[in-house]
Amino acid sequence: MKRTILSLSDYKSSLGDIHERITSIINLSFEDWCKIQDYSNSLGIGTVIYKPRTKAGIVHDHICHRIFNEFYNHTDIKVGEFNGVFGFLYKDSFFIRFKKMNAKNFFTSNANTNQNMKYLYQESSIPGLPEKPTILYVGYSLDKTNSTIQGIYTACWDGKQLNWVDEHGIESAEQTTIDFSLNEDKNHVAVEKIIKRISVKAAYKKTTKGTGTH
Structure with a gap:
């Protein structure tokens, strides 16, 4: 069975200041x-060349540590x-996993294990998770x-379909689902449209800020 997919608007309406707190934690963890x-x-001893996997692992561990300390007593x-996967469960609404992400397509760094595939495809029968x-x-x-965070995003995937993406601190975009099993060139164009929509909204927000325009 599949899970019900939360809309972007419903996700954002339930967050309050949680969104900003998560953004801050990720930035602090990279620092x-x-x-x-x-x-x-x-x-x-000279410059140690850390492998990307090592860097990502350290940042991830710090994110998990800070997230736990920030929210462990939240009602x-x-x-x-x-069940061995660190996460953030908000009521019965959504469950967040924290990952390094590719800004070009919003893919996350996941091994193709059976458990990760269950998460990716929104399967309801995942041990240890409602x-x-x-x-x-x-x-x-x-x-x-690789020295500065370029962006922080929340992405909602259903298998190879990207349902929506939210860029923290800027704007968000919810549009027609993208099926990544289709032509790769079309996928690239579709993702570029999401990024451009986010950029245009952010630029508009900056030009109207403080002008009294609503």
């Missing part, structure tokens, strides 16, 4: 990694390990130098 790297460089939120909540992915992407 933690930068401090660790700076400390490593101060040891006098409507459960955070922690769900049947109702929509599974969401909150992730960050880095710039070309």
